[in-house]
Amino acid sequence: MSVLTLVVGFVPVLLFLAALILMDSYKLVTRRSVALALGAGVLAAGISLLLNPLLLAGGIDPTLLRRYWGPLLEEIVKAIYVVYLIRSAHVGFLVDAAILGFAVGTGFAVVENVYYASVMRDLELGLWLVRGLGTAVMHGSTTAIVAILSKSQADRRDTRSLAVVFPGLPLAFAVHSLYNHLILNPLVSTALLLIAMPLLVGFVFERSGRATRDWLRVSLDTDVELLDSIESGRVEGTPAGAYLASLSRLPGPVVADMLCYLRIHLELSLRAKGILIARAAGLDLPIDEDARADLREMRFLERSIGKTGKMAMMPFLRSSSRDLWQLYMLDR
Structure with missing residues (x-):
């Protein structure tokens, strides 16, 4: 497989991640936090690549693994770092949750695509566009969904319980499993993800921006009043x-x-x-x-x-x- 063919599967999703970071007007995420999220995705992919053969060796049907067990395992492993970020208060708003979630999925996809590129050397550019780009966008999108919905649940319930991953994790599993069922033409599935993700991101950025402004206005007044009374x-x-x-x-x-x-x-x-x-x-x-x-x-x-x-x-x-x-x- 040529370098150009391999790059086609990586560059668009990395550019999308870069665009998300540039759209973050409050600069909620740092390069270090993005790098750590990418690294967490790489680690999650390594764990999944080790566990999948064990499931096959345990007698699980390859089709069931591809459609159900594999997506479930991969989404759980990817969600671990997202849960850590929320429980440790390392994300404050939906925007940084979405960016770091997408970064985890991107890191996962990079490793998975490198693996598949090494075992499927004869794929043409068109097929790799579907395999590489489609899978990369899918992994980034599903982990971003988990991060967005989990952060929303945590804010709404004012909790950092593990239960915040519901309903994000089941929804991510459903999207991943449906993608692996190949019900739609792979080109159509990839196109749908490329259309849906920007719409979701636009909604999240608008809602998060409004929440940030409201939080700043209310808490700023309260903090100033209390600090003034202490210092005076x-x-x-x-x-x-x-x-x-x-x-x-x-x-x-x-x-x-x-x-x-x-x-x-x-x-x-x-x-x-x-x-x-x-x-x-x-x-x-x-x-x-x-x-x-x-x-x-x-x-x-x-x-x-x-x-x-x-x-x-x-x-x-x-x-x-x-x-x-x-x-x-x-x-x-």
């Missing part, structure tokens, strides 16, 4: 001050550390939101050493106040996935 010494007359004063069961130094922790948390939250707003305006503000120093101090204070103190502060520390993600954004 008027915190005693606020609900936060009254609540902290009610924690008489805790030692005085612990309450002081809790107030300091809250102040740093608010400052970092505002700094993260400012960076996002600047990026949307076309400005790339670097994350300076002061922010990293504040993060280190916040971790020290977190150990100082302990789990009990942190739980006592939960009414004032928003702990949604987006609020946790903004701190991760400053630390990466």
Whole structure:
């Protein structure tokens, strides 16, 4: 198989991934996070290529493996990294979930296509366009679907449970299995994916952009108001001050550390939101050493106040996935 034929199966899907990254006006994903997602996809493909022969050796019919067991196994393995990203609050919005999910699928497809290229050397350009490009788009699309729906579930239910992969994982399996059934002409299947994916991405970007703007507006006002009351010494007359004063069961130094922790948390939250707003305006503000120093101090204070103190502060520390993600954004 010629280099040109092999490239045809890779370049379009990589260009689509690059286009997704360029469309991200808030620059929610970094090159490092995309590279890690691609690497996770490569690892997932390696695991699948090792397990598929074992399933065949175990007596599973090759047709059933191609249509059902293979798609199920591959979608589960690809979804593992997506679940990790959501549970660890490494994605904050649907956009970065979609981009990193598509990157995982792209990494998977690259390895799978290299494998098939090595065993099917006599494929012509037209057939490889279907085999390489079609499969690459399918893998990227199905993992993006899992990421989008899982992130949507996590935001709606305010949870990071493993259950967030439903209904994304079953839907991805259904699309993958249907593709492998070859019910439609492979060219038609590839064309449908190439049409449907941009439509899905357009919807996700529009919805995520609106959610980002709403989140910035609401949380920015709340953070500014609370931080101003702390820095001006008027915190005693606020609900936060009254609540902290009610924690008489805790030692005085612990309450002081809790107030300091809250102040740093608010400052970092505002700094993260400012960076996002600047990026949307076309400005790339670097994350300076002061922010990293504040993060280190916040971790020290977190150990100082302990789990009990942190739980006592939960009414004032928003702990949604987006609020946790903004701190991760400053630390990466």
